[in-house]
Amino acid sequence: MLRGLTITSYEGIPFEKAFGTIISERIADFFMLLLIIGVTLILQAEYLLTFFRENKINPLMTLGILLALLAVGILILMFIRRSTHPFMQKIKNFARGLLEGMRSILQMKKKVAFILHTLFIWIMYILMTYVLIFTVPETASLSFGVVMVLFVVGGFTISATNGGIGIFPVAFGAALMLFGISRQGGEALGWITWTTQTIMIVILGGLSFLFLPIYNRKK
Structure with a gap:
């Protein structure tokens, strides 16, 4: 939401279109996560499935819920599209702007x-996790396949909670057992990984907000 407002303020793009482009990026990220999960299942299927089973995580159920939410969203959009109520017309215009923003990926010049x-x-996300395994002596000899498992586990915890607060290190510890x-040792690595990622986001995000006005003033 904040990113959409920033794009609207500095680039003069309507908020709904700016927000639509952000949704498109998240869709691209979702497919990337699915790709990484698929590769990890090929490399470390036994360990990953054991982790999900022991921690009562059902990836298929998670995917099913996401698809169900998508279906509900489509039904709501169909209802709004057919409605003639003035309030629904405003929502329809907002939704149309979102769709135009989401189509920007297909229409962009530099696909x-x-x-x-x-x-x-x-x-870089994966390599960052790989580099950090050397910060804990007990995990320094882990293979790249194990790092992929950790990345998938971390991705699920961040998606299921508010940025993985509290649960991210616990998930790392359970997976590495x-x-x-x-x-x-696993939770120590989890805390180091989560903390460094959070600090990086806070610092780079803060610097972005500081330099954005300067950059746009020069434009």
């Missing part, structure tokens, strides 16, 4: 650059 940037960002790492 290849967008795809490559998306891949680069997610590869499957690979012979103590809960204390």
Whole structure:
């Protein structure tokens, strides 16, 4: 929401269109996460499925809920589209702006650059997790396949909670126990990973808000 307001303020783009582009980016991120989960299931299917089973996590149910929410959203949009009520007309105009913003990915001039940037960002996410395993002696010898498992586990915890607060380290500890790492060592890595990611977001986000007015003033 805040990002949409920022784009609207500095770029002069209507809020609904700006918000629509953000939704499109999240859809792209969702497909990237599905791709990573698929690769991880191929590399570490036994361990990942064991973790989900022991922690009573059903990935298929999670995916089913997301698809159900999508279906409900489509039904609501169909109802709004057919309604002639003035309030519904305002919602219809807002939704039309959202759709136009979401279509921007298909209409953008630099589609290849967008795809490559998306891949680069997610590869950096994974490599950041990989680099941090060396901060804890007990996890320094973990394979890249285990790091992929941790990344998927971390992605689920962040999606299921408010940024993974509190549960992210616990999930790391539970996952790494499957690979012979103590809960204390796993949770230590989880705290380091979550803290560094949070600090990075806060610092870079704060700097962005400081430099945005300067950058746009020069434009």
